[in-house]
Amino acid sequence: MQDSISPVLWQPLLATKHLGRAVNHCEHTLSSTNTVLKDMARQGAPHGSVCLCECQTSGRGRLDRQWSSPDGQGVWISVLLRPRLSPEQLPLITFCTAMAMAQAIRDCCGVDARIKWPNDLVLQGRKVCGILLEMVITPEGIAVIAGTGLNVHHGAYPPELADRAIALDELCTPPQRAKIIASYLCALEKAIEALEQDGFPGIETDYRLQSCTLGSQVHVLATDSSFTGIAEAIDESGALLVRMQDGQLRRVLAGDVSVRGVMGYV
Numbered sequence: 001m002q003d004s005i006s007p008v009l010w011q012p013l014l015a016t017k018h019l020g021r022a023v024n025h026c027e028h029t030l031s032s033t034n035t036v037l038k039d040m041a042r043q044g045a046p047h048g049s050v051c052l053c054e055c056q057t058s059g060r061g062r063l064d065r066q067w068s069s070p071d072g073q074g075v076w077i078s079v080l081l082r083p084r085l086s087p088e089q090l091p092l093i094t095f096c097t098a099m100a101m102a103q104a105i106r107d108c109c110g111v112d113a114r115i116k117w118p119n120d121l122v123l124q125g126r127k128v129c130g131i132l133l134e135m136v137i138t139p140e141g142i143a144v145i146a147g148t149g150l151n152v153h154h155g156a157y158p159p160e161l162a163d164r165a166i167a168l169d170e171l172c173t174p175p176q177r178a179k180i181i182a183s184y185l186c187a188l189e190k191a192i193e194a195l196e197q198d199g200f201p202g203i204e205t206d207y208r209l210q211s212c213t214l215g216s217q218v219h220v221l222a223t224d225s226s227f228t229g230i231a232e233a234i235d236e237s238g239a240l241l242v243r244m245q246d247g248q249l250r251r252v253l254a255g256d257v258s259v260r261g262v263m264g265y266v
Contacts, residue, residue: 003176005052005075013182018048019079020185025051028071032056033078034147038136040080041143047082052181056149069149073156073167075177078147079188082140084196090144091238094119094133095207096195097146100188101129102210105150107183109172114212117231117240122212126166127151146188152177200236207234218242220252 007024014020023045030036030053037051056069056076069076081093095115102113102121105128113121113128121129132147151157152174157165168174194202208214213231220227220242229242229250240252 003072003178005054005077005177005181007050009176009178010181013179015182015186016048016189019189020050020182021048022046022080023049025049027053029053029055029057032147033076034132034134034145037078037080037145037147038134038143041136041138041145044138044140045080047080049080050077050185051080052077070155073151073153075148075150075152075180075184077150077181077184078145079185081144081146081192082142083144083192087142088237089195089199090135090142091133092195092200092203093144093146093192094131095203095234095238096188096191097131097133097148098129099203099206099210100191101131101148101150101184103187104180104183105129105168107187108175108180109168111168111171113210115207115210117211117213117234118238121150123166123168123171126164128166128168148184150180152180200234200238204234213240220250 005026007026011020023040025036025040033051033053033056037049040049040051053076055071083093098115098119098121102115105111105113111123113123116122119131120127129148129150134145136143136145151165151167153169154167156167191203214233216231217228218231227244229244231240232243232249233241235241235251242250242252244250
């Protein structure tokens with residue numbers, strides 16, 4: 001119980017108005033917190049509902065990649081959002097989610113995680129957190145499921161990924177996971193409110209400051225082509241703008257490609 005993810009431990013730490021204060025579904029083992037929360041959304045679960053577990057048997061990342069989620073080794077959490085945003089703005093919640101978890105890591109652990117576009121957090125060039133944003137049509141309208149998988153202990157990822165993955169306990173003594181959860185939910189609520197109020201400009205400056213992609217040379221891998229250029233900017237839809245060697249500016253959509261640093265993962 002000492003490092004439990006039970007809402008009994010993290011709810012008293014909350015400084016939110018909505019997130020974590022609706023329906024909180026917590027079990028030891030689930031197939032996927034995103035999958036369970038999508039079903040809850042279809043059944044009318046309200047904005048701010050949370051699903052989390054100690055272990056996922058079918059955790060997923062972007063492009064349907066498997067996400068390792070062993071017992072007690074990380075924070076596997078999904079948040080149900082019904083934001084006041086246009087459908088075109090909803091993908092920007094990925095940035096809010098990344099910024100919020102990076103803030104929680106800084107506040108709780110004192111280490112500076114960076115955002116690799118579009119949906120990873122990295123420490124020392126290795127992935128510490130993955131984000132999966134999914135949308136579901138419900139009777140109440142479109143609901144957004146923001147799922148995150150944070151490696152807290154080095155057992156969170158298989159040994160063969162040691163060159164590309166990292167856990168918090170490799171750089172610091174992690175706090176109780178309940179503190180990370182409460183800090184994350186608070187930061188996420190603030191980021192969503194800024195996005196609702198001002199659109200992308202409301203989060204753009206903070207996102208740029210935390211990005212390890214912007215200004216870097218990147219290799220873009222699409223299904224039918226690949227190219228290298230400098231990641232120059234993010235537009236208001238969340239697309240990455242990459243400057244080619246010939247001066248052409250190419251717009252890269254997150255769903256279409258994989259972006260890697262020329263010298264490695266970032």
